[in-house]
Structure formats: structure tokens, C-alpha cells
Amino acid sequence: MMLSMLNADSFDKLREIANGNEEALGIIKELESIVNGDSIMTAYEQEIINRKLQRSIEAEIAERATAKGLEKGHEQGVQQGIEQGIEQGIEQGIEQGIELGIEQGIEQGKEEKTKEIIRNMKKNNLTLEQISSITGLSVEEIEKI
Numbered sequence: 001m002m003l004s005m006l007n008a009d010s011f012d013k014l015r016e017i018a019n020g021n022e023e024a025l026g027i028i029k030e031l032e033s034i035v036n037g038d039s040i041m042t043a044y045e046q047e048i049i050n051r052k053l054q055r056s057i058e059a060e061i062a063e064r065a066t067a068k069g070l071e072k073g074h075e076q077g078v079q080q081g082i083e084q085g086i087e088q089g090i091e092q093g094i095e096q097g098i099e100l101g102i103e104q105g106i107e108q109g110k111e112e113k114t115k116e117i118i119r120n121m122k123k124n125n126l127t128l129e130q131i132s133s134i135t136g137l138s139v140e141e142i143e144k145i
Contacts (some may be wrong), residue, residue: 117145 009033018024114135121131128139135142 033047115145 011028014028014031015025018028099127114137118135118137121134126134128142131137131142132139
């Protein structure tokens with residue numbers, strides 16, 4: 001028997017046949033609900049609700065994942081920035097140290113050469129005044145060499 005052929009009289013006859021059997025009466029009630037469209041509408045509405053709920057859950061998951069990804073990216077960016085800053089600082093410090101060392105080495109070299117020249121002038125019997133005039137150093141400075 002097709003569901004569309006069932007009507008109120010048919011359900012009454014089915015109830016009579018069930019003769020008070022609760023299980024049979026429950027099935028008849030469900031069948032009547034389906035034929036009248038009540039259960040179908042409820043199932044349809046339930047499907048719509050389920051889909052909306054699913055989309056809401058998916059959106060929440062995506063939002064949380066995005067927030068977690070942003071947080072992790074921020075942490076990694078900060079860490080990378082710190083590491084790069086330290087690396088640049090070390091490189092800059094080394095460069096400045098080398099430059100300063102070279103400058104000091106050149107200056108010490110000049111001073112040693114000047115002292116050597118003054119010693120040679122003293123060996124060649126130049127007076128302290130003559131050496132002072134040539135080098136621009138005071139007599140007291142020349143005496144210390």
C-alpha cells in the first residue's frame with residue numbers, strides 16, 4: 001500500500017487491527033505523522049538546524065585556528081627579531097672593535113716610529129732644542145724618550 005493512499009479511515013482501521021498493541025500503535029502514529037507531513041517537516045527543520053550548527057562550529061574552529069596561528073606567528077616573529085638584533089649587534093661590535101684596533105695600532109706605530117727617529121737624532125748628536133724644533137715635541141717629552 002502506498003503512503004499517499006492512506007487517509008484518516010485507513011489509520012482508524014489500522015488502529016482496530018493493532019487491537020491495543022502499544023508497539024503497533026506507536027508505529028501507526030509515526031506513519032500517520034509522516035503521511036501528514038509533520039515528521040517530514042520536523043526532519044527538514046532539523047537538517048537546517050544541523051547545517052547551521054555545523055557552519056557555526058566550523059566558523060568557531062577557523063576563528064580559533066586563525067587566532068592561534070597569529071599568536072604563534074607573532075611569537076616566532078619576535079624571536080626572529082631578537083635573534084637578528086643580537087646577530088647584528090655582535091657583527092657591529094666586531095666591526096667597531098676591528099676599526100678601533102686598527103686605529104690604535106696605527107697610532108702606536110706612529111708613536112714608536114717617532115721615538116725611533118728621536119733616538120736616532122740623539123745618536124747623531126742633535127740638541128734637544130733641535131729635535132724639539134723638528135718634531136714639534138717639547139724638550140721634556142724628548143728627554144723621556
